Amino acid sequence: MSTMIQQEAIATGPSREPQQGRSRASYERMLAAVETLLIERCGDDFSLIEVSKVGKVSIGSIYGRFDSKEDLLRDVQARALERIDNDQLRVIAEAKASATSLHQLVVALVDGIAESLRKHSGLMKPFMSRAPSDPLVAANGKASYHFIAQQVELAILAYRDEIRHPDVVRVVHSAYRILFSTIARYLGFGSGVPADSAELDWTVLKEDLALMISSFLRSPPP
Amino acid sequence: MSTMIQQEAIATGPSREPQQGRSRASYERMLAAVETLLIERCGDDFSLIEVSKVGKVSIGSIYGRFDSKEDLLRDVQARALERIDNDQLRVIAEAKASATSLHQLVVALVDGIAESLRKHSGLMKPFMSRAPSDPLVAANGKASYHFIAQQVELAILAYRDEIRHPDVVRVVHSAYRILFSTIARYLGFGSGVPADSAELDWTVLKEDLALMISSFLRSPPP
Amino acid sequence: MSTMIQQEAIATGPSREPQQGRSRASYERMLAAVETLLIERCGDDFSLIEVSKVGKVSIGSIYGRFDSKEDLLRDVQARALERIDNDQLRVIAEAKASATSLHQLVVALVDGIAESLRKHSGLMKPFMSRAPSDPLVAANGKASYHFIAQQVELAILAYRDEIRHPDVVRVVHSAYRILFSTIARYLGFGSGVPADSAELDWTVLKEDLALMISSFLRSPPP
Amino acid sequence: MSTMIQQEAIATGPSREPQQGRSRASYERMLAAVETLLIERCGDDFSLIEVSKVGKVSIGSIYGRFDSKEDLLRDVQARALERIDNDQLRVIAEAKASATSLHQLVVALVDGIAESLRKHSGLMKPFMSRAPSDPLVAANGKASYHFIAQQVELAILAYRDEIRHPDVVRVVHSAYRILFSTIARYLGFGSGVPADSAELDWTVLKEDLALMISSFLRSPPP
């Protein structure tokens, strides 16, 4: 999968990943502990002592694998992004498979991507917050964003004959940007705080977003 | 102004605001110092000692006015939100005055609000980042958001006869949500990292956003 | 006194020396604690927590005055060197005053300097050990060494007509070097471990050293 | 060789020295690694992990042979001292062989010993620094010192008829002490920092030291 290749290119770092046995188990425990804490705290404001307690791993073990807390977080991000990217690729593939028109595709994409982001919002939020203070986290996030953007845009371009605007690339690009931004904000990426979120609200948002994007793509410019 | 009333309702706390003289001046200096540092660091990762140096105010003075660093930040936020809200109210008024059609209004609103947010992004970003860890900051931000949302929606509703969708309130609500989300993400609120941002990109974004919202509002449901 | 001037030039750093009252007292307590520990341990292998306990000063207080442990040690060194230099200047002056011949002078100088170094060996030892890992400590030590060397050499040069070797400067220089090296090693500067040191041994060493230097200075080259 | 006997008497400890094969090879590699690091760092501030990397030996292997890092260092010191002692014995023998007068002998001894110490200063320095914090290292160093002192003194005593001072043993003893101290300090043993050391300086030092010792030994007491 190109996602994986891409992730490796970016996230490769000093993580010394063990291959088996006790060693592997403690490695997994510590990554899991970090994820747990990240989700629990909606941010990275936990100490390595907490990681060591939650993951039943010694401080030294952590430093045996990672050069710094920063590094550990980056690794967790890389793994999360890999899962998320794969999930989104699946969603995109499903949408492509099920749709027979631009409108249907947009509806399926908006819904699928929104649900996928929602499912992973627990981990995406803390990394979004971290990005300003860690350029590598920012870069990894951006790379993942662009990769998925590209896939979505390609999927939409399969229906380019339904798009009336002369600058097809531009509108498709704007469409994904608006899609992602709106969902991300709703889920509280960055602002940290999710919207007031009744379940109704969420459904409405997805519908309107799909509607808006679909009609935007299909309308001629004014 | 209703903004102020609203802000006071929420942000009123232990801030002991002096009314005049040297005391007042040092109070202003310390708030200004916090703003400076907030903008400079894109976050709240500065110490009170730095505030005391930049603002030429003693630590004791700060604690004379505020019960905690948290409190001080909340006060700064409240004041910033007041300025920002007023700026946005002005923008909305101007848009209302200049527009003679829904489309014109939407174009003017998108541009005006985008520029206003951009102008204030230096202070909005750090507070967005802070929101997850300070519920009061989150609440203040949310209140301001809803207040402006309301004003924008009211302005749009003046052209409700141009809106074809039966649930007028809903679509207008979605429109503002999408507008704000997209601009906020572009400016890096929360994700911390602004988009790759060429100036062209910014113009395109505003145009497409306006186009999308305008056509969304004016189209009938499918 | 030129010593003081010289020390200031070298040791001036970020030490924020308070001028009076409680503040001054805690400052003194922390420097005293460091000296105590330095002497007790014959080295700098103590933690700041220990300093804080021995000196009844909080960790924060130490960092209020110094930027780092390194810095603190440098300040202690500078103060110690000032005391030591002044003591040695006094010894040199006394030797000059009492002697009426080169031989008498050398005897007095060897004895005086030896006793002075012995008196201060508790603090000189740890700083000698530290020098390799802190260039500033090394530089301060070297400056002090050269300053005293110069004074001693000048004192000896007052009897240059008794010196038969044509290169007066050179032999005087060698004389001080040998004097200092021998005493320093006896006291365990650097090697850390003082010689087996019976009191007799110490007296013998001083006598023979004086004898050797005196006859060296007064003999013609071979 | 009596050196070896003497060293063994002191340094024999828990070192479990293997006699042959791969085992022996890894044992050698780890001692060599320690020497490399000792010289490179001018001290013992390296971790066993570094030893394990440089020597391509596992941590477990090191602890298979030695009970502690302290122990390992002691073993390295013992081996280094053996080499150094043998080198000095050779130098002393050569000086004895070449000299036909006390003066010639002293000149040869000073030069030979100085050069030998200089050659081995890379390893002597770190052990001198370590001595204050490890009594066994100190004891080994002292034993070696006394052993060589004895040999040098015996060599000199072959010319006892040229020595005018009635207490022959004493002056010979003082002579070696001064010789060693001066060279050691010049090379930076202990104080850590070698003198400013131009090559000229080194030659001058050796000459003057020889001159001083020679004339001291040959002069009558005052």
Next chain:
DNA sequence: TATGAATGAGTATTCATTCAT
């Protein structure tokens, strides 16, 4: 016996907050 992962006590340093002056 060899390996190197795991352990955890110990270190320097930061910073919100208190309080004597």
Next chain:
DNA sequence: GATGAATGAATACTCATTCAT
């Protein structure tokens, strides 16, 4: 009130040593 020195809990990180494999 105003000042800023003092406090000390908390944190990331190191490294000798142990021990499961």
